[in-house]
Amino acid sequence: MTTPVIAGRTGRRVWRTLWPPLLLAVALIAGWQLVGQFAIRDAQVLPTPWQVVSAGWQVRGDLWHNALPTLEETAAGFGLSFVLSWLxxxxxxxxxxxxxxxxxxxxxxxxxxxxxxxxLFVVIFGFHLLPKVLLVALATFFPLTASLAEGFATADGDAMRLLRSMGASRWQSFAKVRVPGALPFFFTGLRVSITYAIGGAVFAEYAGAEDGLGIYMQQMQSVFRRDLVFATILVIALVSVLLFASTYLLERLVTPWRRFETRRGSAQDRT
Structure with a gap:
């Protein structure tokens, strides 16, 4: 099978996956635009998508300035969560x-x-990075830990016994059988956790911070800039979606054998 044929099939498969949510998103945005423009007619109550995007673009520098500390908190907290979950x-x-x-x-x-x-975390640890990191870790480490533990528990018992009979140590069996077997479970938990990460950082900023998307959203709410509140929410949602999508790319890189298993299963179903 030639490379262009494979690429064409991959493209069609990706399109079949993407068009339903894209179509629904377009319909929802169009409905929002119509309600805001013709029913509510008050940007202080419900700004239209165009007003939200236009206002966000005008203050893109402020949004970027406040997004950086939120992303830093998310990355540090999720990194801590990742290490703790594996341990x-x-x-x-x-x-x-x-x-x-x-x-x-x-x-x-x-x-x-x-x-x-x-x-309470802010009172104990101050207004710096540490309380935000701990709160993000608290919000995200349970799905990671639970999915990993479940994945380890469902490892192939026959493969474990075979390796042990060949003289493999417990750690060698763990690394060669249990860890690869647990990775699909881990990535399921990773996708759940990653959607909590940004939200955990924003909630932490609500409690006390000098800057960040949570603080910026509070400031815009206090001056009744609903369009910029929605613009901030849009930035948070876009970052969450990008992080969620990146887990699929990471899974493809870390577990390349899964693609062959999926193709073999599809071929068996067709026969």
């Missing part, structure tokens, strides 16, 4: 006692509302 999930996989001790605490940590605990 905790690995400890839970190696020790049943650790699983029984830690898992209830993981679940309990998710019952704590970020909005309620954010001011």
């Amino acid at each position: 905790i999930a690995t400890a839970m996989d190696f020790s049943d006692a650790a699983r029984r001790a830690v898992y209830p605490l993981l679940v309990a940590s998710q019952t704590i509302p970020v909005v309620a605990i954010a001011p």
Whole structure:
């Protein structure tokens, strides 16, 4: 099969995946435009999409200036969450006692509302980067840890026994069987967590910060610039979508064998 044919099939598959959400998004934006322009007719109540985009473009420098600290908080907090999730999930996989001790605490940590605990973190750790990083990590590490632990638990038992019979150590079996087997579960949790990351940073900024998208949104709300409030929300949504989409690219790079499994499964279904 030639490369142009493969590229054509890939393009058609991507288009089939993208056109339904794009069509729905266009319909929703068009409806918003019509309601704002002909029904509400008051930009202080509901600015139209065109007014939102126009206002955001005019203050793009301010939006970029405030987006940088929010992205820094998100990256640092998510990095901490990533490291903690692998450490905790690995400890839970190696020790049943650790699983029984830690898992209830993981679940309990998710019952704590970020909005309620954010001011406490600011009082304890100050207005600098640390409380935002901790809040982002708190908001994101549970899906990562739970998905990894589930992935480790569903590893191929026959492959594990085969490696152990050949003299492989527990760590070697873990690295060669359990980690690759857990990666699809991990990326599912990653996609859930990444959508919480920006929101966690914005909530943290609400509690106390010098700049950031959360602070900028509060400032625009206080001066009744609804168009810039919506523009800030649009920036947050676009960044979240880009981060979410990047997880698929990362998954393709880290787990190339999954493409062959998918193609083989599709070929078997056709036969």
